[in-house]
Amino acid sequence: MSQGVFLSFEGIDGAGKSSHVEALAQAFRDAGRAVVLTREPGGTPLAEQLRALALNAPMDPLTEALLMFAARRDHLQSVIEPALARGDVVLCDRFTDATFAYQGYGRGFDLAVLEALERWVQTVDALPGALRQPDLTIWFDVPVAIAAQRLAGARVPDRFESQPQAFFQRVADGYAARAAAQPQRFARIDGAQDRDAVRAQVLAAVRSKGML
Numbered sequence: 675m676s677q678g679v680f681l682s683f684e685g686i687d688g689a690g691k692s693s694h695v696e697a698l699a700q701a702f703r704d705a706g707r708a709v710v711l712t713r714e715p716g717g718t719p720l721a722e723q724l725r726a727l728a729l730n731a732p733m734d735p736l737t738e739a740l741l742m743f744a745a746r747r748d749h750l751q752s753v754i755e756p757a758l759a760r761g762d763v764v765l766c767d768r769f770t771d772a773t774f775a776y777q778g779y780g781r782g783f784d785l786a787v788l789e790a791l792e793r794w795v796q797t798v799d800a801l802p803g804a805l806r807q808p809d810l811t812i813w814f815d816v817p818v819a820i821a822a823q824r825l826a827g828a829r830v831p832d833r834f835e836s837q838p839q840a841f842f843q844r845v846a847d848g849y850a851a852r853a854a855a856q857p858q859r860f861a862r863i864d865g866a867q868d869r870d871a872v873r874a875q876v877l878a879a880v881r882s883k884g885m886l
């Protein structure tokens with residue numbers, strides 16, 4: 675049986691990550707792997723309900739952070755851990771780096787509290803003494819102005835998408851700080867390039883880790 679692989683995709687809203695998750699899923703399927711495509715917040719019926727609240731209902735930063743982690747716990751227990759135990763490839767559109775980037779750097783919420791919540795939520799039976807983290811995080815790094823241009827008029831903005839560019843600059847700085855702190859886990863993609871070039875970078879990053 676193959677070993678489970680856990681990949682996450684991160685970046686500010688409009689960075690272009692979702693456009694590439696399906697293409698990567700197909701590349702894994704072509705290589706004979708079973709793939710679970712999922713997202714956060716979301717990925718289970720309960721977590722999708724929490725997503726709708728988090729993206730649309732007014733709330734304070736602690737409530738927002740708790741909802742993200744509550745959704746994550748259900749998602750881990752019900753979808754991610756069983757898939758990894760089966761040996762599947764899990765492709766997750768956002769994971770905990772988003773909480774640090776958006777709630778921590780974007781909203782200014784206490785990073786130490788987020789770390790404590792992360793320890794509670796990402797402690798799983800399969801990894802005694804360690805936390806569940808992605809094996810590889812594909813980070814779509816895009817200037818805030820380009821991401822805003824891509825999103826303009828695309829859909830009715832939610833609570834996050836309607837934030838000012840200064841918020842997204844802080845979120846982008848948060849991703850950069852996370853990537854600098856854990857360079858072995860992060861692959862930085864220059865998301866400002868055209869779709870084909872971005873797709874090639876994503877495939878190269880995954881291949882360079884021997885996952886494809």
Ligand SMILES: Nc1ncnc2c1ncn2[C@@H]1O[C@H](COP(=O)(O)OP(=O)(O)OP(=O)(O)O)[C@@H](O)[C@H]1O
Pocket residue numbers: 685686687688689690691692693694824825828865866867868869872
């Ligand atoms: N490399 C690219 N060049 C130009 N436009 C792009 C590129 N990649 C994606 N787009 C367009 O930008 C918009 C946002 O893309 P996408 O939904 O994939 O981003 P995202 O990072 O998943 O955003 P969100 O997190 O807000 O859902 C879409 O209209 C998409 O077609």
Ligand SMILES: Cc1cn([C@H]2C[C@H](O)[C@@H](COP(=O)(O)O)O2)c(=O)[nH]c1=O
Pocket residue numbers: 687714715729742767768769770772773774776777834835
């Ligand atoms: C996981 C997670 C997500 N968010 C924010 C980031 C986005 O604005 C939305 C998710 O929608 P998308 O389709 O991925 O753009 O939620 C967050 O603030 N904190 C999190 O932990």
